[in-house]
């Protein structure tokens with residue numbers, strides 16, 4: 001089983017109370033694929049500019065991520081910059097330069113039709129649909145979106161997510177998409193839009209799985225130091241989908257384990273800036289934290 005990810009590969013400028021990085025490797029597909037690579041064969045479809053160096057590609061290669069689907073275009077790579085509040089619960093976007101991402105037309109390289117799982121990262125919903133059309137054999141399709149598309153292209157977005165098995169979004173997006181403040185009611189409305197598996201991410205407060213009338217919640221892992229929250233939600237998605245691809249089933253038990261692996265990967269991501277922690281992480285550390293989660297969540 002294997003996972004193909006489509007989304008942004010970027011450079012980010014990040015400032016948190018713990019430091020500043022003016023230009024580091026980022027992008028949702030970067031975080032998702034690095035996190036997923038701990039569990040399954042992973043490939044990325046994205047576009048980068050001519051400023052994207054061999055060192056940047058090597059970060060993917062060292063984790064065994066297939067980068068044949070990362071197209072190189074003339075111009076600069078997508079750039080995003082943000083600054084976090086003192087408690088890191090709020091983030092202000094300082095700059096978004098789409099650059100080569102503005103004309104991104106995802107093309108699935110030949111040989112990629114065999115990927116069993118597909119995750120459509122946060123890009124234009126029309127493009128997400130065009131990728132899904134090119135990946136007819138994918139058995140499990142999941143995706144992400146954001147406020148920008150929910151308010152900017154609501155009809156297009158609804159057409160797109162109607163074809164997904166899984167949707168992973170944060171709580172404010174779930175409220176906006178459904179028009180319901182109460183998350184139980186929001187989940188019911190989102191199920192009616194198509195995705196029968198819904199994960200609502202709540203940052204440091206964890207995440208909740210809604211499926212078939214059942215609810216399962218995982219906490220955020222209690223960390224002493226959070227240096228940079230960027231990419232935590234994407235790493236959750238990578239751990240969640242990567243684990244599901246590795247075990248090849250979507251039973252209730254597999255989904256619950258996937259929720260824990262998602263939280264594990266999100267919690268590692270925030271320990272250092274950007275992808276730094278994912279680059280030094282080992283599978284043994286992932287398994288150790290999974291065991292910690294079991295202790296954290298066990299009672300009786």
Ligand code: AMP
Pocket residue numbers: 008010011012026027028079080096122123229230231232233234235
């Ligand atoms: P997260 O912290 O999970 O929201 O993800 C942050 C990542 O999303 C950063 O690495 C950014 O490069 C990327 N990003 C920010 N804005 C966008 C956007 N409009 N489209 C795609 N990716 C984005």
